[in-house]
Amino acid sequence: MKPPHSNIGNNEPVRHVLNVSGGKDSSAMALLMAGRIRGLEHFRQDGMEYLFCDTQKELPETYEYLARLEAELGSKITYLNAKAGFDHWHKVFGGYLPSPQNRWCTKLLKLKPFETHVGEDAVISYVGLRADEDRIGYISTKPNIKTRYPLREAGIDYQGVIRILEDSGLGLPTFMKWGRTNSGCTFCFFQTPYEWVRLYETYPDKFEEAMRYETADQNDPNKQFTWMEEGPLTRLLEPEVRKRILDTGVQTKSTKRGKALVNVFGNEAGEQPKPCLMCMK
Template sequence: MADQTRHICGISGGKDSSALALYLRDRVPQMEYFFCDTGAELPETYEFLTRLEVILGKPIARLNSERGFDHWFEVFRGALPSPQMRWCTKVMKIKPIEAWIGDEPAVSYVAIRADEANRKGYISTKPNIESRFPFVEDGVDHDGVMKILDDAGIGLPDYYEWRTRSGCYFCFYQRKAEWVGLAERHPELYERAIAIEQKVLLDAGVNGDADFSERAMAGRQYTWSGGETLVQLRTRRQEILDKHHASMERIHEARRSIPVLEALVGALDDDDDTSACVVCAL
């Protein structure tokens, strides 16, 4: 009897998972590729996935949650997802993945690199799903990932010019400088994020900056970006950019041989040290 085990590779739209999909294309010809589509992804992500499908020579299954962000936003009574309450990851990514796999035996290939072996990605606890880490097993590091993408002729998604990871346009893990990048490149999406945030503030009865600051100190997250609203953040655009550019210059001076992308990542990390979503950041 033929082995019925499924082989699956999740693609977030980021560099590591995309490189893994290419790395495994000929090694695991029966591979099934999937992408959890929240309906709130960046346009650059969708464009990159289309190009990736051409190179892979097979479709990338789009896994949609039963309902989009607006539905779940109401279910959670207008509470913004946050590092403390990541309901977006649970209901729009993990649940669709596990529903798609079902109870069939499956091997899930996770895009954690050899130079970040201690990093955590999404690893299912379902007994029918076995996790594998090909980059760790084969010693593929950051440079190896970049070589895979360059050799395939696909390079990086365009959002890497201003952002260090894939994910929803309103992702609360964004750094301040990345929010500025969103406002400049996709002002309509920035306005949508403001509208969601303002609804939360209004429903919570938060009136004015002083009221917001007092309640923020109490620990509840009323805004996408910690400590200020997106309206306030936009007024600090130049201050944020100046700090970001200074960080890039400091990193570049310390390590003159590093690529521009690595300097960008380092500068954004210097802006904010929050961790990424375990599903989106691969």
């Protein structure tokens, strides 16, 4: 296991930047890089800047968890806001909702504020990819920003993350108690049907806000913008569908290639898209 670098390869001063998302993986990584993990103290990186790109559409628990993480680290987490928020861009895109195929929200509300904040400085950006994951996506590709994956370097997998958070006393983010698996926007399209239903039951106002973004213009097939491929969120509120979803549970199952959505709408189960590294770690 290699200790953290202190420069990128020349004599330029390097900024060490760690984006936290309010989720479990980036929080465990922050503790690792703060030198809090016994046996892995050599990962400690002094002078770390902790950032959170705030879409202002996050769950209340995310803010609460970040405040506790900040106290645990004894370091400030700087909140970055995009100059123009989700509603602005939603309008610019003519009501087109982001999706796994077109993650304009991640680019404009997460990646861009981060890149603007670091400017042209030489930066090492720490990303919370675990040792048991193979996904790559939506990280900065600017030449002055190099990426490192400390959890992967340290061989820390899902169980390792849980252990770190429990041992530290921070625990898991409280949104996991009601069924949400990842941090990120309340209306994130990466949610499973189960998570949507649990959002409705936990925060009906946020579910209703998500519904208001949907456009299902029956007269114009080009103007049917929904969060789920299967149709508008109202479908989840049909008693039979809702019951089936809740009875089935988390709505994902393991396949040889990863996780797949369980067939709750009567259509073919498909591969579950992989959430963003910038938003949900």
